[in-house]
Each structure stands twice: as C-alpha cells, then as structure tokens.
Amino acid sequence: MTSWTEELTRARLHVVSGKGGTGKTTIAAALALALATGGRRVLLIEVEGRQGIAQLFDRAPLPYAEERIAAAPGGGEVHALAIDAEAALLEYLAMFYNLGFAGRTLRKMGAIEFATTLAPGLRDVLLTGKVKECVNRTGSDGRHLYDAVVLDAPPTGRVVKFLDVTKAMADLAKVGPIKGQSDGVVRLLHSGDTAVHLVALLEEMPVRETLDAVAELDGADLRPGAVLVNRVHPARLPAHSVPVAAEGRVEESRVRAGLTAAGLDLDEFTLEGLVDETVEHAIRVQSQQEAMELLSHSDLPTVEVPELTDGVDVAALYELAEVLVAAGVR
Amino acid sequence: MTKLDFDPLLDDLETRVLVCCGSGGVGKTTTAAALALRAAERGRRVVVLTIDPARRLAQSLGLRELDNHPREVVVEGFEPKGELFAMMLDMRRTFDDMVLTHAGRDRADQILSNPFYQTISSSFSGTQEYMAMEKLGQLVAQDEWDLIIVDTPPSRSALDFLDAPQRLSTVLDGRFIRMLSAPARASGRGLLKIVGTGFSLFTRAVSTIVGGQLLQDASTFVQAFDSMFGGFRERAQRTYELLRSPGTGFVVVAAAEPDALREASYFVERLSDEGMPLCGLVANRTHPVLAGDLPAAKALAAADDLDRSGEAPLAAAVLRLHADRVAVADREKRLLARFTRAHPGVSLVGVPALPADVHDLDGLREIGRRLAGE
Structure with a gap:
C-alpha cells in the first residue's frame, strides 16, 4: 500500500466522493487545507446545495461567488464556492444570449427549475462546466488563479454519472456552445489533471461501495485517486493480543497485576467493565483490519485519518489537514 | 426526558405502520430490521420494507436480490411466534408498475422509453422517497400484515423524505411543464402574453444549447404523462394522510453526532408541525462506559506510569482504550443532553x-434487545 503518489501531486482537480455519512465534506475541506499548506491557493467547491462548507467552517451560507474562507499554514489560502445549478444556468444564458429581464421571468415560470432538475444530464453538465472554468481560470500573469481545486462531489452512488459528461452530452446537444464547453470538461475530467478520491470508513458497506466505485470509475475511464479512510479507531492493544481478546479471552489476572503495579486498586465490577471494553475494542480493531484488507484490493494509495473523539470543528480540520500533509499530500 | 419503550409499542395491535427515518448512515435499515424481527418474535405478522441494505444484512433476511415483493423470512432455527416478511425496494420497478397501472399499454411504452422518464425514474432526487411511500401505500392496501415497518432512503437530509413526493408532483405539475405540453393552446388564450417573450426566448436558447430534440422529448413526455397526473397526486395525498393516521408512528434514528442530531431536530419539529405521530428518538451506536468508576485522567x-516502567503493556493498553472510550461517551452524552434540552417532550433510547x-x-436480535432497553 502506498501513500500519496507523484501522480496525485500533479493533479489540479481533486474530486472527493464517498458513501453518505463517511465524512466526505470534512475530508474535502481538510484536503483543501492540506493542499494550500505552504503558500498555495486552493478553491473548495460544493455542488449539492447543502451549504456543508459553510456549516463546517461555522459561517453564514455561501453565496454564488468565490470567497476566502480560511488561511493555511505557510501563507496558503482556501477559497470556497457553492455552485448552484440554477444560478449557473442563468449565468450561462446571460453569457451567450442577451436574456436580461427574461431570466427572472423564466425562473418565476419554473423554466429554470425544469431545465436544471428534469432535463437529462443538463444539471451535471452545468455544474461540471463551472468547475472546469474555475480550474482553468488564469490571472493577469497568465498563471492559473488556483493551484488546486477540491470538489466535494455527489456520493459514490451518483458520482460516476455526475462526472461522465460524455454520456450526458450524448443525450443533449450535438452542436452549440454547451457542446464546446462540455468537450473541454470531458478533456479535463479524463486527464491526469483530475483525480477522484474516495472517502471510506472501515465498515462493510462503505468499503464495498468504495470498491464498486473504483470499478465504476475505471469502467468510465475516469481516474481513481486515493482512498481516504476516515475515522480510524486507534489500535491500543499490542498486535498479538488483538485476536485473542476479540474472542473474549483477556487475561484478567495480568491486567489486575498491571493495574496494581500502577497503584490502581479496582473493585471486581470495574475490572469486569474494563475487560468488556477491551473485548469490544479488540473486535472493532479486528473488523477494521478485515475492512482494510478488503480495501487493499482496490490497489490505490490509501491514507488513514484518525477518529477525533472531540468531534469536528474548525480547529479539527487543521488537525486533519496536518495528518494529510504528513501522509505526503501536497 | 422519558425513555422510549419499544415493547409496548410493538405489542400494541393498534400500531400498524412504523417509519424509521433519519439522515444517511445512522443505521436506519438495521434498526428497521431489528424492530421487525423483535415484533415477529413477539407474535406480530410483520413485513419490513428495506432500502439498499448491506449485502450481508440482506442475506441474513434471505434477500438475495432486489425483489419487489415481500418474502417470508425462512431461516433455520428461526421460529417466531408471529411471522416475518422482508423485501428490498426496487425503485425503478415500482415506478414502472405505477406507470403501467395508470396509463394504457401503448402510452406506457411511450413513457417508459422517454429520456425524461428515465431521468425522473432513476436520478431525480426524491424519486426513491416517492417510491418508498408508494410501496408503503401498496403494502397497506394489500392488508396482509398487521404491522409494516419501513426503512427510508439514505438521503443526506432526513426531510427529503417528507418533501420528495410533493416536490416531484410540483415539478411535474408546474406551469412551465404545462406550457410544454400544450404550447399552442396556452399562447392562444393570451394568458401568456407577459411571459410569452421570455418563454420563446428560453425555448430558443435551450434548443440552441441542448438541442431541439430535448424539448420535443419533454413535450411528448408531458403529454403522455398528462392523463396520469391526477392519479399521481391523489396517491401522494393518500399516502400523506396515511402517515398522519393514528396507526402510524415515526421512529427517528440518529447517531450521537452533531450533524445527525441536527437533522433529527429538524425532523422532530417538522413532524410536530405536520401533526404526524412521533414515537421517539433512537440514539444509535452509543459507546457507554462499562467501567464507570475509573476516571479517564486517572x-x-x-x-x-506503566509505559515508563515498560512492564504490563497489556494493562497500559487497557487503560488507554478505556480513556478513549470515556472521551467518546462524554461527548455523546453532551450531544444527547443538548438534544433533550431542546426537545424535552421527545422520548429517547440509547442503543x-x-x-x-x-x-x-x-445480531439483529441483539440490536432488538438493546432497542428494547434490555
């Protein structure tokens, strides 16, 4: 198993997906901070209208505009953008057609909602189109405005459909400006500039979904990046004690002797409680190991992120970012 | 705070439908399955409708594939006093069946092959929720079970589940889609004079961007669907009424995590606004301290001390994992206390x-015992 690779370092668009409930948004934010560490400028994008980034950074909902939301160690900056499909469509129409006043009317009539929720694939084309624009945008010096873009993408069940713009476009226009734009999106998403990372937990369902997603990405000729394993429970027991303890065998007399040596004189009830806690811990560590073993079939770089017992706040994001940097993320 | 007591609820023959809801990844499916198993063992004739269960959990219920009909759970050594049936929701098939029921054969074919239908039936957010409700309605109508336990789709937001049917019928019944279905009639009436310019500009713009075929498809789709709208809306309305009827109860499932509890809060408030009966909150997957007398710091x-001396590595590890557990348990207790302060009337059980x-x-039986507070 390898950690962050050279190839991943070259990527400029980092797509982060994962099963619901795995901490996708948290990991995407920590990844943005990690990539910004050392003085780079990174854009963190969300596309599902959840305002997850704003909640995570404990601030007011993000408008449809890029805003600086955090500083990273070493002079880096993280900016954020919540892409809204309706706003993107209006922006798009305004760019190519002089709609002006009609835009609002269209929205009132439900035409915009119709186009962005029902028209097959149009919504995804608009969202990925805006992402591409951010990735490719250059400043006055001709250099890319953002060194890297992190996309908090839809969950694994939907991500390939979301990214597979080629497929969506087959159902849409064969000509016209949106065709031109989506060709560019296809080029970007299938190139070495893009890596699709998957957030997993060491439990059965998330691991299976991760493996399924890897196969699906491969099938669509999209590039799986790294597996980011979230909330890894620390293994406290000596490795050789784990399998024995997981079967319920903890040498109580040895534990008691150790506790006495440390000056702890515990009653029988507390000691039993400690033993039960130890057995549960061992079972959990063992099932984590099994899940890890299963994950290694993906043959992808894997980074483990520890469980934070105090929960996730802004400070914790920096802690997670440090873990990622230590694993070679840059 | 009162304790949520499941056994009387499961034993009460007046309880006909239990809906397990909550945000994604909190263990709704397992909770639904465990409650169903327990109810069957206590004598009820139960069916559990699961959505996207983990493979091994599905297998334990004898479910091998998506199958839109309840099957009796027949497992060696499992002899409940009542009966247990289980099924996995096939969203696409439920929708197809609905179309087939409401439209004639020819029209149904036209709808089923339309790209708009394919978007709606496979990826429109909310379809899964809608279909879960549709299936629930069907199971109730079949009247073969005296208790139906429903799992809800793994949406990130618990509220999607209540809003989706409404959203789908609003979109399908919207003004714009009406115009698409009858553009000539609509403009003829002069009703659309004001928006008329915008509309034609939009259709022109959209056809340039995405191709005229799309609008053509949309129009065909809506026309074919038109005759079914009434039926759809009526059904959605009936299911909504069912959810408010006395035999129904909602079980909100949450992990002891801020996001999940925030969603649970919204959901509890929403249920009370809508006059829907809430049984209580399941605080799932808690980690209570088992050796409560030993403080973490100590x-x-x-x-x-032990690490410095290098002796007794096992005891040192036991002490550290205990300290981890105390930290987690304290945090969970803090979060749950905050929830109870905000919703003192909601009964709760920690699992x-x-x-x-x-x-x-x-495993399910064990979860059932924990749910019942044994």
Whole structure:
C-alpha cells in the first residue's frame, strides 16, 4: 500500500466522493487545507446545495461567488464556492444570449427549475462546466488563479454519472456552445489533471461501495485517486493480543497485576467493565483490519485519518489537514 | 426526558405502520430490521420494507436480490411466534408498475422509453422517497400484515423524505411543464402574453444549447404523462394522510453526532408541525462506559506510569482504550443532553453499538434487545 503518489501531486482537480455519512465534506475541506499548506491557493467547491462548507467552517451560507474562507499554514489560502445549478444556468444564458429581464421571468415560470432538475444530464453538465472554468481560470500573469481545486462531489452512488459528461452530452446537444464547453470538461475530467478520491470508513458497506466505485470509475475511464479512510479507531492493544481478546479471552489476572503495579486498586465490577471494553475494542480493531484488507484490493494509495473523539470543528480540520500533509499530500 | 419503550409499542395491535427515518448512515435499515424481527418474535405478522441494505444484512433476511415483493423470512432455527416478511425496494420497478397501472399499454411504452422518464425514474432526487411511500401505500392496501415497518432512503437530509413526493408532483405539475405540453393552446388564450417573450426566448436558447430534440422529448413526455397526473397526486395525498393516521408512528434514528442530531431536530419539529405521530428518538451506536468508576485522567496517568516502567503493556493498553472510550461517551452524552434540552417532550433510547457489523439474525436480535432497553 502506498501513500500519496507523484501522480496525485500533479493533479489540479481533486474530486472527493464517498458513501453518505463517511465524512466526505470534512475530508474535502481538510484536503483543501492540506493542499494550500505552504503558500498555495486552493478553491473548495460544493455542488449539492447543502451549504456543508459553510456549516463546517461555522459561517453564514455561501453565496454564488468565490470567497476566502480560511488561511493555511505557510501563507496558503482556501477559497470556497457553492455552485448552484440554477444560478449557473442563468449565468450561462446571460453569457451567450442577451436574456436580461427574461431570466427572472423564466425562473418565476419554473423554466429554470425544469431545465436544471428534469432535463437529462443538463444539471451535471452545468455544474461540471463551472468547475472546469474555475480550474482553468488564469490571472493577469497568465498563471492559473488556483493551484488546486477540491470538489466535494455527489456520493459514490451518483458520482460516476455526475462526472461522465460524455454520456450526458450524448443525450443533449450535438452542436452549440454547451457542446464546446462540455468537450473541454470531458478533456479535463479524463486527464491526469483530475483525480477522484474516495472517502471510506472501515465498515462493510462503505468499503464495498468504495470498491464498486473504483470499478465504476475505471469502467468510465475516469481516474481513481486515493482512498481516504476516515475515522480510524486507534489500535491500543499490542498486535498479538488483538485476536485473542476479540474472542473474549483477556487475561484478567495480568491486567489486575498491571493495574496494581500502577497503584490502581479496582473493585471486581470495574475490572469486569474494563475487560468488556477491551473485548469490544479488540473486535472493532479486528473488523477494521478485515475492512482494510478488503480495501487493499482496490490497489490505490490509501491514507488513514484518525477518529477525533472531540468531534469536528474548525480547529479539527487543521488537525486533519496536518495528518494529510504528513501522509505526503501536497 | 422519558425513555422510549419499544415493547409496548410493538405489542400494541393498534400500531400498524412504523417509519424509521433519519439522515444517511445512522443505521436506519438495521434498526428497521431489528424492530421487525423483535415484533415477529413477539407474535406480530410483520413485513419490513428495506432500502439498499448491506449485502450481508440482506442475506441474513434471505434477500438475495432486489425483489419487489415481500418474502417470508425462512431461516433455520428461526421460529417466531408471529411471522416475518422482508423485501428490498426496487425503485425503478415500482415506478414502472405505477406507470403501467395508470396509463394504457401503448402510452406506457411511450413513457417508459422517454429520456425524461428515465431521468425522473432513476436520478431525480426524491424519486426513491416517492417510491418508498408508494410501496408503503401498496403494502397497506394489500392488508396482509398487521404491522409494516419501513426503512427510508439514505438521503443526506432526513426531510427529503417528507418533501420528495410533493416536490416531484410540483415539478411535474408546474406551469412551465404545462406550457410544454400544450404550447399552442396556452399562447392562444393570451394568458401568456407577459411571459410569452421570455418563454420563446428560453425555448430558443435551450434548443440552441441542448438541442431541439430535448424539448420535443419533454413535450411528448408531458403529454403522455398528462392523463396520469391526477392519479399521481391523489396517491401522494393518500399516502400523506396515511402517515398522519393514528396507526402510524415515526421512529427517528440518529447517531450521537452533531450533524445527525441536527437533522433529527429538524425532523422532530417538522413532524410536530405536520401533526404526524412521533414515537421517539433512537440514539444509535452509543459507546457507554462499562467501567464507570475509573476516571479517564486517572487511567491515563496510570498508563503513563506503566509505559515508563515498560512492564504490563497489556494493562497500559487497557487503560488507554478505556480513556478513549470515556472521551467518546462524554461527548455523546453532551450531544444527547443538548438534544433533550431542546426537545424535552421527545422520548429517547440509547442503543449501544455492537463492536462489529450486524450480518445475521442473532445480531439483529441483539440490536432488538438493546432497542428494547434490555
């Protein structure tokens, strides 16, 4: 198993997906901070209208505009953008057609909602189109405005459909400006500039979904990046004690002797409680190991992120970012 | 705070439908399955409707593939006093069946092959929720079970589940889509004079961007669908009424995590606004301390002592894992206390986590015991 690779370092668009409930948004934010560490400028994008980034950074909902939301160690900056499909469509129409006043009317009539929720694939084309624009945008010096873009993408069940713009476009226009734009999106998403990372937990369902997603990405000729394993429970027991303890065998007399040596004189009830806690811990560590073993079939770089017992706040994001940097993320 | 007591609820023959809801990844499916198993063992004739269960959990219920009909759970050594049926929701097939029921054969074919239908039936957010409700309605109508337990789709937001049917019928019944279905008639009436310019500009713009075929498809789709709208809306309305009827109860499932509890809060408030009966909150996968008399700080200090001396590595590890557990338990207690302060009337039960995934009936039975507070 390898950690962050050279190839991943070259990527400029980092797509982060994962099963619901795995901490996708948290990991995407920590990844943005990690990539910004050392003085780079990174854009963190969300596309599902959840305002997850704003909640995570404990601030007011993000408008449809890029805003600086955090500083990273070493002079880096993280900016954020919540892409809204309706706003993107209006922006798009305004760019190519002089709609002006009609835009609002269209929205009132439900035409915009119709186009962005029902028209097959149009919504995804608009969202990925805006992402591409951010990735490719250059400043006055001709250099890319953002060194890297992190996309908090839809969950694994939907991500390939979301990214597979080629497929969506087959159902849409064969000509016209949106065709031109989506060709560019296809080029970007299938190139070495893009890596699709998957957030997993060491439990059965998330691991299976991760493996399924890897196969699906491969099938669509999209590039799986790294597996980011979230909330890894620390293994406290000596490795050789784990399998024995997981079967319920903890040498109580040895534990008691150790506790006495440390000056702890515990009653029988507390000691039993400690033993039960130890057995549960061992079972959990063992099932984590099994899940890890299963994950290694993906043959992808894997980074483990520890469980934070105090929960996730802004400070914790920096802690997670440090873990990622230590694993070679840059 | 009152304790949520499941056994009387499961035993009460007036309880006909239990809906397990909550945000994604909190263990709704397992909770639904465990409650169903327990109810069957206590004598009820139960069906559990699951959505996207973990493979091994599905297998433990004898479910091998998506199958839109309830099957009796027949497992060696499983002899409940009542009966247990289980099914996995096939969203696409439920929708197809609905179309087939409401439209004639020819029209149904036209709808089923339309790209708009394919978007709506496979990826429109909310379809799964809508179909879960549709299926629930069907199971109730079949009247073969005296208790139906429903799992809800793994949406990130618990509220999607209540809003989706409405959203789908609003979109399908919207002004714009009406115009698409009858553009000539609509403009002829002069009703659309004001928006008329915008509309034609939009259709022109959209056809340039995405191709005229799309609008053509949309129009065909809506026309074919038109005759079914009434039926759809009526059904959605009936299901909504069912959810408010006395035999129904909602079980909100949450992990002891800020996001999940925030969603649970919204959901509890929403249910009360809508006059829907809430049974209570399941605080799922908690980690109560089992050796409660040993403070974490004392355990850590002792572990440091042992590490320095290098003896008794096992005891040192035990002390550290205990300290981890105390930290987690304290945090969970804090979060749950905050929830109870905000919703003092909501009864609650904490379900201690099993250390490994549940994948057999024994595991489900154990969860059932924990749900019942045994």
